[in-house]
Amino acid sequence: MLDFPPWKIWAIALTVLAGIVFSAPNFLSEQQAASLPGWVPSKQLNLGLDLRGGSHILLEADAADVRKARIETLEEIVRTELRQADGGPIPFLDLSTRGGEISFTLRNPGDIDRAVETMRGVSRPVGQLSAQRDLDVSVMDGNRVVVRPTEAGIAAEVDAAMGQAVEVIRRRIDEMGTREPTIVRQGATRIVVQVPGLQNPDALKALLGKTAKLEFRLVDTEADPQQAAAGRAPPGSQILPNADGGVLVVKRRALITGDQLIDSQPTFQDGMAVVSFRFDSVGGKRFARATQENVGKPFAIVLDGQVISAPRINEPILGGSGIISGNFTTASANELAILLRSGKLPVAMKVIEERTVGPDLGADSIRAGAIASVLATVLVAIFMVMTYGRFGLYSVVALVLNAVLIFGFMSMIGATLTLPGIAGFVLTIGAAVDANVLINERIREELRKGRPIIPAVETGYTEASRTIFDANVTNVIAAAIMFWLGSGPIKGFAIVLMIGIVTSVFTAVTVTRLLVSLWLRRQRPQTLVL
Template sequence: MLQIPLWKRVVILGLCLLGILLALPNAFYTRVETHNDAVSAIETLGSTPEREADAGLWPSFLPATLVNLGLDLRGGAHLLAEVHVEDVYVDRMDTTWPDVRDALVAIRDQVGFVERLEAAAPGTLSLRIQNADAMPAALEAVRALAQPVVSLSGIGAQDLVVTGQGSTLTVELSPEEKLATDDRTVRQALEIIRRRIDEVGTREPTIQRQGEDRILIQVPGVGSAEELKGIIGTTARLTFHPVVSASATADTRTSAGQLLVQDIDEEAVWYVLESAAILSGEDLKTAQPGFDQNGQPSVTLSFNGHGAQVFGRFTSENVGALFATVLDDKVITAPQIREPITGGQAQITGNFTVESSTDLAVLLRAGALPAELTFLEERTISPGLGQDSIEAGRIAAVVGFVAVIVFMALSYGLFGIFANIALIVNLSMLLGVLSAFGATLTLPGIAGIVLTMGMAVDANVLVFERIREELKTAKGPSRAIELGYQRALSAIIDANITTFITSLILFLLGSGPVKGFAVTLMVGIVTSVFTAIWLTRLLVVIWFERRRPRTIEV
């Protein structure tokens, strides 16, 4: 007999109502989006009457999650960036130089004086020792600084290759360490780009690695590619260097281990700095915009434990010296150390505006890009083009939906109407699940939804055709309906599992639009199986219990 326990009925209807409730905000997309933006602004920037009014556009007790629109539907910016991984080799050698120097100073009685030379190639460290006969001892001392490569592909290898010829000693990264460094650099750049974009509140960006040293960036809702480049294009590499001297000319000669850097505001002022930084942006704990003692905009820095210790020790030992703050190869400020700074905090001052100090704080909080980016491809998709895509997708979905509704009603009568009700609930649950997970809907995703509609009624077609067959042999309509659902179940499960596996492969191996199609198709398969097997059966059982027909027509 057709029987569904009360608890199952409650669960089925409860899940359907939950799906409809989660999908409801998408019917009021603009209003809910304005509400969400206002709530986020109130939490971060404080309350204003305008923000409170916008937050009141949607009831707080209702779900407010939306299906995010992808780049092809919303418009936005597309960038393909190449990471200059070789830049990291140069920085690595600069930070290695003090350790190499100290190791050779420890055996000065053998090697004599040590002088750093101009590198023969980028990413190498060259130096000359006074006593060429002591080269074996020098090689041994420097090779002791090498560490194992932290990489699965570099197991057993060392990170430094040290060679000597005559009185010249050369240090460079090993091939295994270069591969590991390249991978870490691109991964770090990927994460920092994501953090910078998240800081400015953009919705559902697509940030993916492509190849060995390229990153694909797609951000819906951004006005142009130039605006997106402004968010992520600044390297924001913050370092602190001792000042050797100041000069009014760019022709000032520097020695090995020194840098000639221009002042960011005064183009006629140049500083000779020690190339080895005392601290870097990696030692920052946080950065916040503020005001200095004169009421001018500034940026307040807080160092982590290691940074605070190094900063306090250096300022204690160098009272009266100049200390330069360098951002992207420009000196922001070079004040004199008047007293030890041991509190773990510092302040960057300069010709800032409130907006520029806020932007700098955002960049520093997100972290410094480990290497420079070159934008190989940039494209802006206008909101108008996105709206055209939405309209085209909407027309396709409506046409497909109406065609399926009419076909089912004409083919199966009342049972077809039950299938149509389940189809409407299925689409609502699909949007509800996508909203709950914050998924991004793309134009291929709309194609996945259209395909889901056909697959949703396909399960009902199998059931209804099976019921027709059982009516010819079964004893009564109740038994025919029960056997129809039981014997069609295996075919429904098999068909949907194979499609789900195919969608999963597309999701794992595909990228961009392919993933969007696969996500909507996978979610649609789950919701369509649920509505076809459980919801339509519940509707048929409720109808059968009320009418008790002696015969049925499918």
């Protein structure tokens, strides 16, 4: 038990050394850590919102927007499927999207069975193991087919949209150059966004509140301006607000959307701030074809339902790239470029809660946490040394190394330290010496029985280790459940607790056993006061 082969000694020494190396940058300033050589670990602990200060925003998705988008997509699918049905096109008329459902009347009532089967072929199962479908198909008045999204289907659409929204929001925040944002779902339709270090949430709200749905549509040049001013648009057209405060009549069908954009950058043209954009190969071909077919016609660049520019197509645009101009400032051009690069949100989001945490509060929390940690360490060290002498001193060494390993491992994996995390760290300080108390008390018991020193120490470590491992396994399971089911501060506490449990077992059992073994081998004491 006390016999350590050289490879094991080296393994323990290298583990401790790695912890010291990875934790060392936390005791430097950010500038000093950044100036370290590239081969030296320089990652520091990321401080959470409650320690560093920053912005907290709670976003909520509009489920009605998902329903609306689903109906719009379903309308195009229904038209296409009826035209391309097996056995030939199915003639229909009076296709309606009112009431959150698609309905149409068949010209030939004899096509009713074929139409129903075609529409049921559009329906998809909700989940791999569920018997529910995302569409309900029914017949009214003998020749009118109604296609209605089911609640299970809408719920699945909302879930998928929220998952995609988290990724889009993450890309947008990353484009701002912020460090370690926290972006997590809360419930079915909410997303929590925490950005440490950002004291002004206005720019963040402006960035996250926009859907960034980009469309290129033809302007309806035949529309009557008086009718448009009265709010009436011709069939197949739509009235949209213009960037200058007026309105513009555009075709409902988009020539191309921003889904195929692969890059957008703010730039300048003729001294004015503009946004350049570039499509992928598929989008570039569609854009080229659309401009070739509409030379001489004005087309509108529509962002989130507002016309931001309406230039004329003077010649085909064949390079797959272009320029969006308007009354942009440098800041607004950069914001639009970020929005287009990150992609459109699949669902409209609105801010329902916001708050800003000042850096002074975070500094006070760090100071209080540091004082609590130092005080706890000193008091525990005094108790252990007074109670167990040399073995208590080894416990103090293990306690310090435990703290170093916690900081080193958290820095290595890029974990974020929060105020509950500091509480978890202080808790591990007290819990870390539990193992040494069990070991030392068991050694005392063996010595009272009259056993020699080395057998007593071996038995103490062997017997106590079983209890220590069993107890800490249950603690790790509890911490893992907290991490899995919790969010935000609960996860921060669980992470530090799990890391602290693992490192405390290593230092309290393995490291102290090595120190005791080396001392016994070197000094070979005849008596042991414990």
